[in-house]
Amino acid sequence: MSQYKNKRPNLVYIFPDEFRAQSMGFRGEDPVITPNLDTFATESLVFQNAYSNSPLCSPYRGILFTGKYPHENGVINNCHSGRPDCYLRSDARCFSDILSENGYQCGYIGKWHLDFPREADYPFVDSRREDGFVWDAYTPPGKCRHGFSFWYSYGCCDRHFTPHYWKNDSIIEARLDIKQWSPVHETDAAVDYIKNISQEKPFALFLAHNPPHMPFDEVPEEYLKLYEGKSARELLTRPNAEMTEAARENVKRYFAAISGLDIQLKRVLDALEEKGVLDNTIVIYTSDHGEMMGSHGRMYKGCCYDEAFKVPLLIRYPKKITPRTTDMLISTIDLMPTMLDLMGLGDCIPKNIAGISVGDSILENRDGDIRQVLYTLTDNRCGFADKYYTFAMERSNEREPYEIFLFDHLKDPFQMHNIAMEKPELTKECRRQLILMLEKYGNPLAQKLRWMRQTDRFLFIADSL
Structure with missing residues (x-):
């Protein structure tokens, strides 16, 4: 003391x-x-x-x-x-x-x-x-x-x-x-x-x-x-x-x-x-x-x-x-x-x-x-922000697919244009970074995100990471 x-x-x-x-x-x-x-x-x-x-x-x-x-x-x-x-x-x-x-x-x-x-x-x-x-x-x-x-x-x-x-x-x-x-x-x-x-x-x-x-x-x-x-x-x-x-x-x-x-x-x-x-x-x-x-x-x-x-x-x-x-x-x-x-x-x-x-x-x-800050709120909302982007995966409940958000801080400071669909490779990399961050801190959600099957309009990031 x-x-x-x-x-x-x-x-x-x-x-x-x-x-x-x-x-x-x-x-x-x-x-x-x-x-x-x-x-x-x-x-x-x-x-x-x-x-x-x-x-x-x-x-x-x-x-x-x-x-x-x-x-x-x-x-x-x-x-x-x-x-x-x-x-x-x-x-x-x-x-x-x-x-x-x-x-x-x-x-x-x-x-x-x-x-x-x-x-x-x-x-x-x-x-x-x-x-x-x-x-x-x-x-x-x-x-x-x-x-x-x-x-x-x-x-x-x-x-x-x-x-x-x-x-x-x-x-x-x-x-x-x-x-x-x-x-x-x-x-x-x-x-x-x-x-x-x-x-x-x-x-x-x-x-x-x-x-x-x-x-x-x-x-x-x-x-x-x-x-x-x-x-x-x-x-x-x-x-x-x-x-x-x-x-x-x-x-x-x-x-x-x-x-x-x-x-x-x-x-x-x-x-x-x-x-x-x-x-x-x-x-x-x-x-x-x-x-x-x-x-x-x-x-x-x-x-x-x-x-x-x-x-x-x-x-x-x-x-x-x-x-x-x-x-x-x-x-x-x-x-x-x-x-x-x-x-x-x-x-x-x-x-x-x-x-x-x-x-x-x-x-x-x-x-x-x-350079990165983690965003985590139950298993239904997670993501991160860094100097350039905010990336997030959100859903209303576990039965729903995640909605993917990706915003460019420099070009879109009011987050009015979700570029996740336009930038599939960047979105895929952000998802990989998110999983690594969750794994680093021992969050069990990391394993769920790594292996979960993407559905509907989010198939474009379903490639193996």
């Missing part, structure tokens, strides 16, 4: 749910109002190409904390009562466990979504959804919280105006029900945590806001007023956006929630400055996945399109990181080892994880060597 001597940096990791990379004002893409993020970007290392390996809430969190892919860490899909085998194992060695073992005070605020509810918990967790499953869960104190000594969290409850929490060692019956927009309340808790934390040891605080995740209509009027008079057509400016009913109805609300989150970021930074620890704190702003919001006629996430696959990633650490924008490709799997490196704990990176640290590249102000 490390002996802390007031040298190691603190960490504040902020990751609102379903915040797409394109919805940050400084990027000049979506017409969203984010003045504090814009300023934060000028002080940070900004990744233009940060990806969520599994653009879905629970799988992202599993990857983030374990540095392992879903087939290894057990969080292969979203956690709820219908998937009793899908949860973060208590014996998993997580990022927060390592920090705690090395003298960090660890705090978690907001959405956890890494446990499934037990039947005995049902009276005290959020009610069943329309799909018949219970998504909320109580995480009991102990090993399931993976080193977090401060806990102000819940499982999965999308009630932005009426959130609930369990604090520290409180029993399940002691649920706290709040009537306040959840990001404001959670930021209150974060500010209080920072204000009162001991400086005898470093701290690591994870702040997991639920908005801009749906329901999109649960956003305060004060943030909606920022977009007053703006039509959906004025807000849905991406060339691939379609004026679907859902997108027209919700885009203003989605952007308003992001503007509300922008204000909460400043409150956290102000608290760090008032505490006198801002410049010795690594502040990371990112998300678990994006939101389609009408692009390609779709909503939500869980697909290979950039609006869902790409996420914000900004790292502020003025003591050691030069503010700049980088085109380096990075993904969720690499965040745990990279953060440990940045925090001076590179020797503590587990040997059995799939993630690779790019800490040296960041500190040396150069682009790293990672």
Whole structure:
């Protein structure tokens, strides 16, 4: 265990749910109002190409904390009562466990979504959804919280105006029900945590806001007023956006929630400055996945399109990181080892994880060597992105054939032209590369893809690989 001597940096990791990379004002893409993020970007290392390996809430969190892919860490899909085998194992060695073992005070605020509810918990967790499953869960104190000594969290409850929490060692019956927009309340808790934390040891605080995740209509009027008079057509400016009913109805609300989150970021930074620890704190702003919001006629996430696959990633650490924008490709799997490196704990990176640290590249102000990022979401969605292409194989269920996607980043930045049929040799090579990547990480899907018989219009890539 490390002996802390007031040298190691603190960490504040902020990751609102379903915040797409394109919805940050400084990027000049979506017409969203984010003045504090814009300023934060000028002080940070900004990744233009940060990806969520599994653009879905629970799988992202599993990857983030374990540095392992879903087939290894057990969080292969979203956690709820219908998937009793899908949860973060208590014996998993997580990022927060390592920090705690090395003298960090660890705090978690907001959405956890890494446990499934037990039947005995049902009276005290959020009610069943329309799909018949219970998504909320109580995480009991102990090993399931993976080193977090401060806990102000819940499982999965999308009630932005009426959130609930369990604090520290409180029993399940002691649920706290709040009537306040959840990001404001959670930021209150974060500010209080920072204000009162001991400086005898470093701290690591994870702040997991639920908005801009749906329901999109649960956003305060004060943030909606920022977009007053703006039509959906004025807000849905991406060339691939379609004026679907859902997108027209919700885009203003989605952007308003992001503007509300922008204000909460400043409150956290102000608290760090008032505490006198801002410049010795690594502040990371990112998300678990994006939101389609009408692009390609779709909503939500869980697909290979950039609006869902790409996420914000900004790292502020003025003591050691030069503010700049980088085109380096990075993904969720690499965040745990990279953060440990940045925090001076590179020797503590587990040997059995799939993630690779790019800490040296960041500190040396150069682009790293990672050139491919894997996309994997159950057996029905997989692929990868590299500097030039996004390749993916997706299907709705195991009885359906895969649909093949291949997009050229340089010629087609909005992914409007699928060239898989036009480039059979390139498609075949991409499929070969995908199988090799899956095999490298021990994903059993590799064997299925290697030998499965292609059908219908995808026979052109059925040659033996």
